[in-house]
Amino acid sequence: MLWNIDLTLVDVAIVTRDAYAEAFRAVTGRPLVKLVPPLGRPDSEIIFETLAVNGIVAEDGHLPAFISALATAFADRRKRLPKEGRALPGARDALKAVARLDGVVQTVLTGTIKGNAVLKLQAFGLDKYIDFELGGYGEEVYPKATLLQVAQGRAKARLGTPFTAANTVVIGDSARDVQAAKIGGAAMIGVASGRSMEAELRAAGADVVLPDLSNASEVVAAVAGLTSPVVARGPVSPAS
Known part of the structure; x- marks a missing residue:
């Protein structure tokens, strides 16, 4: 199971924008005037578009330099995250409940x-439920559908199981997440907690649409209904 992060599990937009502004200045020597909206896109794409709308002609070294500067700027602000950001309602309980499903990573x-x-x-405190080595990330210069296939390849190499729409579920808040799942080969749970309304998620082709993550039982039922076989384990400790 692959979770989108921003506006699905957490909202840390203020800190993210500040980090982008510092990274832009570090790389270009100029203040950031306009940051393009994320719209479910990877950081690599946002960086190139942000450079363009601010009048910077992208060069070969811009992307790696910007990614490095963004990582540093964000890490410098990590203590602000719990103060100025938030976990979205139900995120922790949903992650914990899904972790109880047998065979789910x-x-x-x-x-x-x-x-x-x-x-x-x-x-x-949401990282304890996530295997970060199997994910797909914004520094990898691919569209999100390809990132999904990259992550499926990592999971196959680790777990020895081919991953298809029958045993892969993406959960995210935008129509773009839905499109990536459909193109990349995964079932899709849309959550109307961020960029897209429930009707937009359905129109994009989400298999299941939830208003948010506040009902963990609904999340588990959706995952179980989209994968086979999935059998619940017994209770786990909060740290599991």
């Missing part, structure tokens, strides 16, 4: 670069 499919993805979830 939880990772992330996110536009965020890996280091920042870890920090976002650590800030709210």
Whole structure:
């Protein structure tokens, strides 16, 4: 199972924007005037578009330099995350409940670069449920559908099982997440907690649409209904 992070599990937009502004200045020597909206896109794409709308002609070294600067700027602000950001309602309980399903491994499919993805979830104690080594991240210069296939390949190499729409579930808040799942080969649970309304998620082709994550039983039922076989384990400790 692959979770989107921003506006699905957490909202840390203020800190993210500040980190982008510092990274932009570090790389270009100029203040950031306009940051393009994320819209479910990977950081690599956001970086190129942000450079363009601010009048910077992208060069070969810009992307790696910006990613490095963004990682540093975000890490410098990590203590602000729990103060100025929030875990979305039900996120912790949903992750914990899904962890009880037999055979389920939880990772992330996110536009965020890996280091920042870890920090976002650590800030709210959500990282303990995630296997970060199997995910797809924003520094990998691929569209999100390809990131999904990259993550499926990592899971196959680790677990020895081919991953298809029959045993892969993506959960995210935007129509773009839905499109990535459908193209990349995964079932899709849309959560109307962020960028897209329930009707938009359904129109994009989500298999299940939930208003939010506040009902963990609904999340578990959706995952179980989209994968086979999935059998619940007994209770686990909060740290599991």
